[in-house]
Amino acid sequence: MWSGTQRQLLDLILDELIPPGSDGRVPGAGAAGVADFFPSAARYAPDPVGAITTVLAAVAANSPDFASLDRAGRVAVLKEAESEEPDSFATLVRLTYMGYYSRPDIRPLFGVGAHAVHPEGYPVENGEAERLAELTEPVRARGAIHRD
Amino acid sequence: MATGAGETGKDPVDVLIVGAGASGAAIAWSLLETRMRILCLEQGKHISDRDFPSRREDYELARYGDFSCDPNVRMLKQDYPINSTESCITPVNWNGVGGSTINFLAHWPRMRPSDFRTRTLDGVAEDWPVDYAALEPFYEMNDRNVGVSGLGGNPAYPPYRPELPPIPIGRLGWKLAQGFNRLGWHWWPSDVAILSRDHEGRQKCVNAGTCDLGCAAGAKGGANFTYWAVLERARMELRTECRVREVLIDPNTGFATGVLYHGPDGQLQEQRAEIVILACNGVGTPRLLLNSKSKQFPDGLANRSGMVGRNLMFHPLTGVSGVFDEPMKGHEGPMACSILSQEFYETDTNRDFVRGYGLHAGRSTTPMTYALGGYGIDRPIPWGEDHREIMDNVYPFVAGLTVVTEDLPEEHNCVSLDPNLTDGDGIPAPKITYRLSENTRRMLRHGEERAKEVLLAAGAKKVLCSDDGNVWWRAGWHQMGTCRMGNDPRASVVNGWGRCHDVKNLFIVDGSIFVTAGAVNPTSTIQALALHIGDNIKNNIANLFD
Numbered sequence: 001m002w003s004g005t006q007r008q009l010l011d012l013i014l015d016e017l018i019p020p021g022s023d024g025r026v027p028g029a030g031a032a033g034v035a036d037f038f039p040s041a042a043r044y045a046p047d048p049v050g051a052i053t054t055v056l057a058a059v060a061a062n063s064p065d066f067a068s069l070d071r072a073g074r075v076a077v078l079k080e081a082e083s084e085e086p087d088s089f090a091t092l093v094r095l096t097y098m099g100y101y102s103r104p105d106i107r108p109l110f111g112v113g114a115h116a117v118h119p120e121g122y123p124v125e126n127g128e129a130e131r132l133a134e135l136t137e138p139v140r141a142r143g144a145i146h147r148d
Numbered sequence: 149m150a151t152g153a154g155e156t157g158k159d160p161v162d163v164l165i166v167g168a169g170a171s172g173a174a175i176a177w178s179l180l181e182t183r184m185r186i187l188c189l190e191q192g193k194h195i196s197d198r199d200f201p202s203r204r205e206d207y208e209l210a211r212y213g214d215f216s217c218d219p220n221v222r223m224l225k226q227d228y229p230i231n232s233t234e235s236c237i238t239p240v241n242w243n244g245v246g247g248s249t250i251n252f253l254a255h256w257p258r259m260r261p262s263d264f265r266t267r268t269l270d271g272v273a274e275d276w277p278v279d280y281a282a283l284e285p286f287y288e289m290n291d292r293n294v295g296v297s298g299l300g301g302n303p304a305y306p307p308y309r310p311e312l313p314p315i316p317i318g319r320l321g322w323k324l325a326q327g328f329n330r331l332g333w334h335w336w337p338s339d340v341a342i343l344s345r346d347h348e349g350r351q352k353c354v355n356a357g358t359c360d361l362g363c364a365a366g367a368k369g370g371a372n373f374t375y376w377a378v379l380e381r382a383r384m385e386l387r388t389e390c391r392v393r394e395v396l397i398d399p400n401t402g403f404a405t406g407v408l409y410h411g412p413d414g415q416l417q418e419q420r421a422e423i424v425i426l427a428c429n430g431v432g433t434p435r436l437l438l439n440s441k442s443k444q445f446p447d448g449l450a451n452r453s454g455m456v457g458r459n460l461m462f463h464p465l466t467g468v469s470g471v472f473d474e475p476m477k478g479h480e481g482p483m484a485c486s487i488l489s490q491e492f493y494e495t496d497t498n499r500d501f502v503r504g505y506g507l508h509a510g511r512s513t514t515p516m517t518y519a520l521g522g523y524g525i526d527r528p529i530p531w532g533e534d535h536r537e538i539m540d541n542v543y544p545f546v547a548g549l550t551v552v553t554e555d556l557p558e559e560h561n562c563v564s565l566d567p568n569l570t571d572g573d574g575i576p577a578p579k580i581t582y583r584l585s586e587n588t589r590r591m592l593r594h595g596e597e598r599a600k601e602v603l604l605a606a607g608a609k610k611v612l613c614s615d616d617g618n619v620w621w622r623a624g625w626h627q628m629g630t631c632r633m634g635n636d637p638r639a640s641v642v643n644g645w646g647r648c649h650d651v652k653n654l655f656i657v658d659g660s661i662f663v664t665a666g667a668v669n670p671t672s673t674i675q676a677l678a679l680h681i682g683d684n685i686k687n688n689i690a691n692l693f694d
Contacts, residue, residue, distance in 0.1 A: 017531040021540065043213040075532055093531050094520065101516035102206040110515045111544050112479050118202040118364035121354025122480035124316040132299065132314065132337065135322070138329050144303045145334055147262040147269060147494055148280075 001039055001049065006056055009066055010035050013059060016074050017096045026109050029100045037099030044098055051091035058085050161187040161385075164406060164421035166392045166436070168192075169247015170671050171657040171678040172427030173375035174290065176384060178682025182689070186384050187419065189409055191391040192226035192244030195372070200362035207358060208516040215361050217251050217524075218622050219243070226389065228571035228578070230431065232624075235582035237462050239431050239624035240524075245388060246372030248429065249671065252625065253359045253484035254341040254368045255508070256296055257668035258287055258676075260305060262494060263554075266664050270495045272502050273557050276663045277635050277644030278680065280306070286676040286683070293378075294369035294675070295347045298339035304490040315344045315353060317509075320476040320547035321486035324509045327606025333491040338508075340485040341369030341671070355481045357511065360523070368482075388412075393575050395424055395440040395449050395654065402444060403693070404654045410573040423653050423685075423692075427678070430460065430627030430660040434563045435578040437631070450631075450648040455641050457564055459557035459629040461665040464584055464619040466592050467522070468599035469512075469548040470608025476547045478512025483523070484550075486511055492598060493667060501590040505553040506667045507599055512546050515539065524622040542612070549602060551595030553588050554667040557629050584619065592619065626670045628662035645684035646677070652693040657681050 002010060011030030018029035041048040058081040059066055066077060082089040100106055104114040113122065162184035165172045176186055201210030212221065217240035219227035224243070232238040242250040261280040266273045284306075292311065300309030314337040317325070321337070328335035342359075343352045353367040366373050379386070389412035396405045396418070406420035426433045434457035440449035448456050489507040496504075513523050519539065521527035529538050561582045569577040584592075600611045634640025637649035642661050648654040657678040659670050666673070685692065 017535070019533060019536050021536065026540070044209070078532075090528075094528055096531075097519040097528060098209060098212065098516060101514070101519055102209050104205045107515060110539060111475055111477065112514055114205075116203050116205050116207060117354075117356035117358050118200070119354065121356040121365070122477075124318060124355040124477075124481050129313070132317075135325050135329065136299065136301075136336065138332070139334055139336065140301060140303060142303065142332070142334070145490065145494070146260050146304055146306065148306070 002056075007035060009056055009059065010052065012067055012074065013055070013078065014096055016071070016078055017093060018100055029096050032100055032103060032106060034096055034099040037102070038095060041095050041098065045091045045095055048091065048095055051088040054085050054088040055081055055092050160406070160420040160422065161185045162421070163187070163423045163425060164189065164419060165425045165427055166407065167247065167427035167429070167432065167658070168245045168371070168376070168386060169427060169429065169658070170249050170371050171659075171674050172247070172425070173371035173379065174675040174678035175425060175427065175657050175682045176379055177293070177375045178679050179685065180379065180382055180384065182686060187421070188384070188386045189390040189392055189407070189419070190245055190386060190388050192242070193388050194245045195250065195362065197362070197364045197366055200364040202356055202358040202361045202364050207361060208514050210361055211517060215251065217241070217360060217625070225572055226391075228575070229569055231566045231569050231577060231579040235580040236584060236619055236621070237464065237582060237624045238621055239580060239627055240622050241429060241431070245376055245386065246370045248625070249370035250362050250372060251360045252370070252671060254370075254482065255485045255669040256298070256339040256341045256672045257488060258305060258339070259666040259668055259673045260493065263664055263666035266503065270502050273664045274634060277633050283673070283676045283680055286679040287672065289679055290672065290675045294341045294374050295343050295350065296339055296341055296369070297344035299337045302336045304334060304336065304493065310339055312344045312347060315340055315342055315485065316355070316481055317486045318477065318481045318511060320478055320511060321509055323472060323476070323547055324549070324602060324606050325487055327602045328489055330605040331601060333489055333602070335487050335489040338485040338488045340482060342482050342485065343367040353482060357479045357481060357483060357514070359483045391571070391573055391575070392436060393439065393573065395436065397440070397442050397444060397449065397651065399442070399444060402651065404651050414573060423655065425655045425657055427658045429658050430630045431563050431578050431580070433656055433658055433660045434630040435565065435576075438565050439576055445650070450641055450650045450654060452650050453638055453641060455632060455639065457562045457630050458559045459632055460561040460563055460580070460582055460627070461555040461557055461629040461662070462582070462624050463552050463626045463665060463667065464555060464588050464592065465524070465550055465552055465623045466596060466614070466619055467548050467550045468596055468603065469546045469612040470603030470606065471542050471610040471612065472545050472547060472608055475544045476512065478546060479514050481511050483513070484508065484510040489602075492595065499594060501587045501594065503554040503556065504667060505551055505591050505595045507595065507602065508550040508552055510548065510550055512543070512548060515543065518543050524620040526621060547603070547606070547608070549599040551592055551599060552667055553591045553595065555588060555665045556585060557632070557664065558585060563630050589617065626659065626665070628659040628665050628670060631656050631660035632663050633661045634663065646681035655681060655685070
């Protein structure tokens, strides 16, 4: 799919698109292994590998040594690539989000269960009838608001 | 009893229903007691609850692939493409047994009495030939069949009481309700076709938050779980993967004689019927009629009024979000259905628009969908450090309000046949021509400002609003008005009980017959209308075609 050099570059790019959290708790998209999602993403974009290869080429052309740049430098190169190849870059961003947030190990970092949502679902505190009656009382008290 | 097309002959049936969605299923149930031979043709398939994506760990991906609400994204064999390049909203749907109730969000408000009398009350659009009082018994009948949860006593409606208690309104619902109360504005727990407790053999909602991906629990009152369960036990005949191409007409009598349809193998077949009922939604039904041309009907069947395909109405939407100081857990619980405010529903002459809108407190969504811009929107959030900031410090704390506006009928908003695009069977695809009216734009602006006020009153520390004047792209869930009802055959397609003015054994029962759109989700009214029409067919059976 991609050479070792390309894969290294791709992981660095991904870590800029979704950077790691400052406390190290949340990984960036590169470290999370999102690159492995792309080859199977044809259902979500017409030519995912083609689009990503285009972005890789644009980045490499603009910055032969992307890895040596600091964060600000990498972002500047990526913005340049985004302006040169807007469609391919948009595809990369979209697929990165899909690959990242579809991972069961990532969702809990944002307060969402890792599990498939059926059959377990989520326990939700029910609106106790008394509390709901109390909260709706002012609405009832104002009377009907429909026209017949 | 689902069968393949090849297993049955051309024997005439008494009633042929095209479409196995919300309205087709409801009218089939209504007519079941007549013991007429009823056949339903459905272009899609059955989908088992075992196949719903919410059972998969990567369930969110399905929203952008095989389970997208957008047929132009799904592109499954049973889907037809829709050209919406000349529209700011694209129609969404599901083609299969249960129709779009497979992926609808089951929000279940009724239309209000004034919605049926907008000409009389407000001088706009047209009055319906039926009113709230006439439909009320059918709303009740339908609610019993579907299983509706909610809280009685809503002052926005004449009295009625949902059978089941409300579903949890969730943390964001409690928060926003307090905001509405502080402003002295109406709100109420949403009526939903979702079970808040086990009911008639169906399991209560597990708060999975993925109603759009099919309800694997069976708690959502989709027609697949409600009406079709009864119809199949009664062994009513259903042929799946059968796509109707054309309604046939007898040139001598002017009556419909049946349909031509493509079976699962693509072969064209004829099915004859005494009564034909169309239940293909507000896009599919005009498409079928416009494709049914003959010497008698050169502009499309039942189209002497020229109204077939015209007056397309959606519910244009926009959203405003507030960022609170505690997690809102918006991914837990039924997606769209927490609380609904109808404070601004009715016309107020002090405003710069007529009619009104609802403020819907839906829940938020899962991280992927939020990162991609939200449900119904294709506008990913920024990448880079801004992404990190939004997902860490905004997403978990968000509660939103959706402004759902009433769309008034305008003839230039329409469904036509695309001259080039076709579906997999070579049938011309529908083309949507649609633009927002100035009245709707004013309503949206007004709604955004009121939503901001509510969010701030509820304690939001920051309010997020695009303010760009755009509406949600994939917001074409509700497709209405394209074969509207009316008493005047020159200005409407069907009469007050769904019978085509021009073809007296041809009925339409889906959302295309709506005269106005209201500002509420339409499925409750679509099914109530279908039951009303079924009742009229039964009551007039002796002289049905007079």
